[in-house]
Structures are given as structure tokens and as C-alpha cells.
Amino acid sequence: MSGLLSSLQTSAQALRVLDRQMATTQNNVNNSQTPGYVKQTASTAAMPFDLSAGLTGGVTSLPEQSSRNQFAEQSVRGSVSDSGSQDIQSQMLSMLEGVLPADTTKGVGAALTKLWDSFSSWSTSPNSATQRDAVLNAAKNLASAFNQAAGQVSQLRQSADKQAQTSVTAINQLTTRIAALNLKLQKDGPDAGVDAQLHAALEDLSGLTNISVLMQSNGTANVLMDGQIPLVMGSESKALSVSITPQGTNAPPKFQLMSADGQDVTSHATGGTLGGLVAFRTGPIAELEGDGTQPGTLNTLASNVADRINQLLTSGYSTLDPTPVAGVPLFQYNSGQNAASTLQIVSGFQSSDLAAADQGNPPSVNGIALQLAGLRDSSAAADQINGQTYGQFLSSMTSRVGFLSSDATTKASSAADAVVQARSLREQISGVSLDEEAAKLVEYQRSYQANAKMIQVLSDLTQTLLNSVA
Structure with a gap:
């Protein structure tokens, strides 16, 4: 009689373990698309078996194991x-x-x-x-x-x-x-x-x-x-x-x-x-x-272009005859640190102020204009920035x-x-596979049914034994 009761207890414990495993599997399925979730495994362990000490064996649940891989x-x-x-x-x-x-x-x-x-x-x-x-x-x-x-x-x-x-x-x-x-x-x-x-x-x-x-x-x-x-x-x-x-x-x-x-x-x-x-x-x-x-670099380009053009214009003359009229700056800006954003034409500057002539030897009515036109490809250091036109x-x-x-x-x-x-690699290592979880669920259900059948058989045997004693 005691053996039957022990077997009943062992089978009942097995059902509880299977309940836990099925719950874990269902939780995996439900959270398969949850960000950050990884597969959980319901681990089990065998219980000690020693009839002389009253230990009837069986299986017990361990804490769930996460498949998360930190690497x-x-x-x-x-x-x-x-x-x-x-x-x-x-x-x-x-x-x-x-x-x-x-x-x-x-x-x-x-x-x-x-x-x-x-x-x-x-x-x-x-x-x-x-x-x-x-x-x-x-x-x-x-x-x-x-x-x-x-x-x-x-x-x-x-x-x-x-x-x-x-x-x-x-x-x-x-x-x-x-x-x-x-x-x-x-x-x-x-x-x-x-x-x-x-x-x-x-x-x-x-x-x-x-x-x-x-x-x-x-x-x-x-x-x-x-x-x-x-x-x-x-x-x-x-x-x-x-x-x-x-x-x-x-x-x-x-x-x-x-x-x-x-x-x-x-x-x-x-x-x-x-x-x-x-x-x-x-x-x-x-x-x-x-x-x-x-x-x-944007301010450097703006200031250098403006400065060189101003230098050439102020070295020339807007007219040579009858009285030479010195050239004036064309561009102005606040400082070298914001030349590009503040660059503008000098206030009041007129096209007639442009100085094309120079008083070279001999004087030329277009000497400065020619130098300005040459700025495009000039190899002179004064006309370049760090060796570049x-x-x-x-x-x-x-x-x-x-x-x-x-x-x-x-x-x-x-x-x-x-x-x-x-x-993708992380998913392979620790993600939830719905196919795998479905297979596990079938396995657990079959095991559950088998244990339930075992309990039914043990229950019938126990009842038969009790009836025979009565």
C-alpha cells in the first residue's frame, strides 16, 4: 500500500513539473516577438531514491535557465x-x-x-x-x-x-x-x-x-x-x-x-x-x-579672395587722366573668423570706382584689370592659399x-x-523558435497524458486494494 501511495506522489510531482515546463514553453511563444526577450528553459533534476530512507525519487523543477548570451x-x-x-x-x-x-x-x-x-x-x-x-x-x-x-x-x-x-x-x-x-x-x-x-x-x-x-x-x-x-x-x-x-x-x-x-x-x-x-x-x-x-576653410577662402582683390584695386587707379584717382577697396568683412558670412561690397562703392589702371613704366590703362583676370590661374604666392589657386x-x-x-x-x-x-546570430543562439517550442509542447502534453494515465492506474489499484481489505 505504501508503495502505491509513494508512486502516486511521484506521479503527481511529475505532473507539476510538466505544468511548469508547459507554462515556460507557452511564455516563450507569447513573448517570441517581445524586444529583449530570449528563450527560457524549464530545467529539471532527479530527486534522490532510497526507499530505506523514505526517498521515493521522481523529478523536481529547477529555476528557469535563460539562453541569453552576453557575447x-x-x-x-x-x-x-x-x-x-x-x-x-x-x-x-x-x-x-x-x-x-x-x-x-x-x-x-x-x-x-x-x-x-x-x-x-x-x-x-x-x-x-x-x-x-x-x-x-x-x-x-x-x-x-x-x-x-x-x-x-x-x-x-x-x-x-x-x-x-x-x-x-x-x-x-x-x-x-x-x-x-x-x-x-x-x-x-x-x-x-x-x-x-x-x-x-x-x-x-x-x-x-x-x-x-x-x-x-x-x-x-x-x-x-x-x-x-x-x-x-x-x-x-x-x-x-x-x-x-x-x-x-x-x-x-x-x-x-x-x-x-x-x-x-x-x-x-x-x-x-x-x-x-x-x-x-x-x-x-x-x-x-x-x-x-x-x-x-570657407572663411579663409573668402578673406583671401577679398583681401587680394582689394590689394590690387587699391594699388591702381580708376582714372589716370587728367588727374590720377586712386583705387578703393571693393570688399569688406568683419573678421577672418566670419569672413564668409559677413562679406559684402563696401558701402557706397560704385562701378566707376573700379581701378583698372596702374602707373607702371609705362603706365597702363588696364594693368590692374589684367592682374585681376590672372588671379584665376596665377602661380604667384601672393595669389594663392597654401600653394593652391x-x-x-x-x-x-x-x-x-x-x-x-x-x-x-x-x-x-x-x-x-x-x-x-x-x-540574426543572436536569434540563432538565444531566440525563440516557434517550431522548437511547438515540438516541446507536444512532448510535454504526451508526457502529461502518460503520467495522468499512470495516476489513473495507481488510483484504480489502490481502490481495488482497499475494496479487498474491506
């Missing part, structure tokens, strides 16, 4: 971070390329070409009012082209700053959420649902900046930006902030990413959307419009923007493919 998670986060950075850089550089196209029939390049052409035509008819008017109009158009390009570059900088602030706000929201999930795990212990939320938040965070995740034995996560700057430590989050401060009257404002303790951590943001925006802001944009330590300098500037844009587009595509591959 796979790290690979996904790394690829997501790189993709976020490359994608935003590709977008911003594409817009910058539109501002400074390599096509010389557009923008500053077109305006500069037309100014050289107007100088050339004027040099053949230095006293022609029509040609003088054409020069003045071309000069105005060049100033306008520089103004427009500088304004658009400035708008892109401001857009990058605004997007960086938005990214930092999102980062702080995610780190606050991660800290709250850590606290829940600390208080309540392991939970597959909370773990899924935690890893989904970590992946979202990696899309915004480059992070290192240190998993703790209790399932919580400590998060560092660039492996050095604390963002989450246990149940405490540490907020980042953006600082945009003036750098003098004429230079663009300075961008800084600040840690919770007030340190400048801009250089540590190298991944995710934030890292891409920082790279764009402190790289191509600073190269063009300056950063407080250098004027930028003005056209070559502009070409190198626009070519660099074009190269960076093309390179970022290629890298963005490769990075997106890497994300797909990393997620």
Missing part, C-alpha cells in the same frame, strides 16, 4: 552603435554636400568663375561702363554666395547641436529606466520579463551612444560610456548634459558634452547618434567655419566634403548589414 548581446550593441553613428553622419554630410557641391556651376564655385570671367572681359575694355557694371554685379553675387554657404553651414551646425541635445535627453531617460529596472531586480530577484526590458533598453541606448555594459551576478547592469564615463551604477543613473558657450564675438559657439560631475567628455562620445553628431560638429563643420582656434583651394574643400559624404554613405550601408547579421 552576442555585446556584438549587437556594438553594431547598433556603429550604425547609429554612420547613419546620422551620412544624413548630415549629404546635406553639407548640397551646400558645397563639387559642381563648379553652382554656389561659390559658379560665382567665383563668373567674377574671373568679368575681370577678363573688363581687362579688354577697361573704360566700358557695361564691363565695370558686370564686375560689380559679379562681386556682389560672390559675396552673396559666400553669405549663403556660410549661413547654410551655420544652420547645419545648429541642427546638429539641437539633435545632440535631443539625443542626450533620450540617453538620460534610458539610463533612468535602466537604473529603475536594476532596482527591481535587486529587490525581487531574477525575472525574465524585467531582464527583457533591461536588455531592450540597453540596445536602445547603444543606438544613441557607445556603451560598455558590465553585467552583475544579480542580473543588473552597470553602464559606462566609452568604458570610462559612468551612466548607470546599480540603481543610480548619472545624467549627461550639453553645453554650448560663446567663443568670442565672431567665432561659432563651442559644443561640449558634460558628465554628471561637470567634466568635458565630448571626446568619449564616439558611437551612436550622439557620437555621429559630435563627429560631424567637431569635424567637417569646424573645418569649414572654424572653431575658435582656426578660422575654417583660389579655384584649387575651393575644389579641395568641396572634394573633401564629397569624399566624406560618400564614405559615410558606404559605411552606413555596411553598418546596417552588420546589425542584421549580429541580430
Whole structure:
């Protein structure tokens, strides 16, 4: 009789274990599309069997085992971070390329070409009012082209700053959420649902900046930006902030990413959307419009062209007969740090003020006009910037923007493919297979039916035995 009762208990325990396994399988199926969720396995263990000691054996449930693989998670986060950075850089550089196209029939390049052409035509008819008017109009158009390009570059900088602030706000929201999930795990212990939320938040965070995740034995996560700057430590989050401060009257404002303790951590943001925006802001944009330590290539070109043209015009004369009238400057700008945005024609300048003549030996009515026309291809050091003609300098500037844009587009595509591959590998390692879970469910149901049948048989035997005793 005792053997029958022990067998009943063992079979009943087996049913409870199978209930747990079926519940785990059903939970896997229900959460197969839940972000951050990985397959859970209901493990079992054999119970000791020793009849002399009253141990009847059987099976018991162990805590659920997660199939999460931290190396796979790290690979996904790394690829997501790189993709976020490359994608935003590709977008911003594409817009910058539109501002400074390599096509010389557009923008500053077109305006500069037309100014050289107007100088050339004027040099053949230095006293022609029509040609003088054409020069003045071309000069105005060049100033306008520089103004427009500088304004658009400035708008892109401001857009990058605004997007960086938005990214930092999102980062702080995610780190606050991660800290709250850590606290829940600390208080309540392991939970597959909370773990899924935690890893989904970590992946979202990696899309915004480059992070290192240190998993703790209790399932919580400590998060560092660039492996050095604390963002989450246990149940405490540490907020980042953006600082945009003036750098003098004429230079663009300075961008800084600040840690919770007030340190400048801009250089540590190298991944995710934030890292891409920082790279764009402190790289191509600073190269063009300056950063407080250098004027930028766009301002350098504008100031050098204006200065050289002014030098030649002021060395000549607008008329030689009967009384020589000295030439006056054509262009003016505020400073070398914002020459492109402030370049304009000197107030009150008239086309008749253009100085074509020089008092050389012999005097020439078009000497200065010829020198101005020669600026297009002049090899003289005074007519160049770092050994390049003005056209070559502009070409190198626009070519660099074009190269960076093309390179970022290629890298963005490769990075997106890497994300797909990393997620696919993670899915193979720890994702939920509906086919596999369906097979398990059938297996558990059959085992459940067999155990239920066993209980029915044992119940019948017990009843028969009781009836025989009665």
C-alpha cells in the first residue's frame, strides 16, 4: 500500500513539473516577438531514491535557465552603435554636400568663375561702363554666395547641436529606466520579463551612444560610456548634459558634452547618434567655419579672395587722366573668423570706382584689370592659399566634403548589414523558435497524458486494494 501511495506522489510531482515546463514553453511563444526577450528553459533534476530512507525519487523543477548570451548581446550593441553613428553622419554630410557641391556651376564655385570671367572681359575694355557694371554685379553675387554657404553651414551646425541635445535627453531617460529596472531586480530577484526590458533598453541606448555594459551576478547592469564615463551604477543613473558657450564675438559657439560631475567628455562620445553628431560638429563643420582656434576653410577662402582683390584695386587707379584717382577697396568683412558670412561690397562703392589702371613704366590703362583676370590661374604666392589657386583651394574643400559624404554613405550601408547579421546570430543562439517550442509542447502534453494515465492506474489499484481489505 505504501508503495502505491509513494508512486502516486511521484506521479503527481511529475505532473507539476510538466505544468511548469508547459507554462515556460507557452511564455516563450507569447513573448517570441517581445524586444529583449530570449528563450527560457524549464530545467529539471532527479530527486534522490532510497526507499530505506523514505526517498521515493521522481523529478523536481529547477529555476528557469535563460539562453541569453552576453557575447552576442555585446556584438549587437556594438553594431547598433556603429550604425547609429554612420547613419546620422551620412544624413548630415549629404546635406553639407548640397551646400558645397563639387559642381563648379553652382554656389561659390559658379560665382567665383563668373567674377574671373568679368575681370577678363573688363581687362579688354577697361573704360566700358557695361564691363565695370558686370564686375560689380559679379562681386556682389560672390559675396552673396559666400553669405549663403556660410549661413547654410551655420544652420547645419545648429541642427546638429539641437539633435545632440535631443539625443542626450533620450540617453538620460534610458539610463533612468535602466537604473529603475536594476532596482527591481535587486529587490525581487531574477525575472525574465524585467531582464527583457533591461536588455531592450540597453540596445536602445547603444543606438544613441557607445556603451560598455558590465553585467552583475544579480542580473543588473552597470553602464559606462566609452568604458570610462559612468551612466548607470546599480540603481543610480548619472545624467549627461550639453553645453554650448560663446567663443568670442565672431567665432561659432563651442559644443561640449558634460558628465554628471561637470567634466568635458565630448571626446568619449564616439558611437551612436550622439557620437555621429559630435563627429560631424567637431569635424567637417569646424573645418569649414572654424572653431575658435582656426578660422575654417570657407572663411579663409573668402578673406583671401577679398583681401587680394582689394590689394590690387587699391594699388591702381580708376582714372589716370587728367588727374590720377586712386583705387578703393571693393570688399569688406568683419573678421577672418566670419569672413564668409559677413562679406559684402563696401558701402557706397560704385562701378566707376573700379581701378583698372596702374602707373607702371609705362603706365597702363588696364594693368590692374589684367592682374585681376590672372588671379584665376596665377602661380604667384601672393595669389594663392597654401600653394593652391583660389579655384584649387575651393575644389579641395568641396572634394573633401564629397569624399566624406560618400564614405559615410558606404559605411552606413555596411553598418546596417552588420546589425542584421549580429541580430540574426543572436536569434540563432538565444531566440525563440516557434517550431522548437511547438515540438516541446507536444512532448510535454504526451508526457502529461502518460503520467495522468499512470495516476489513473495507481488510483484504480489502490481502490481495488482497499475494496479487498474491506
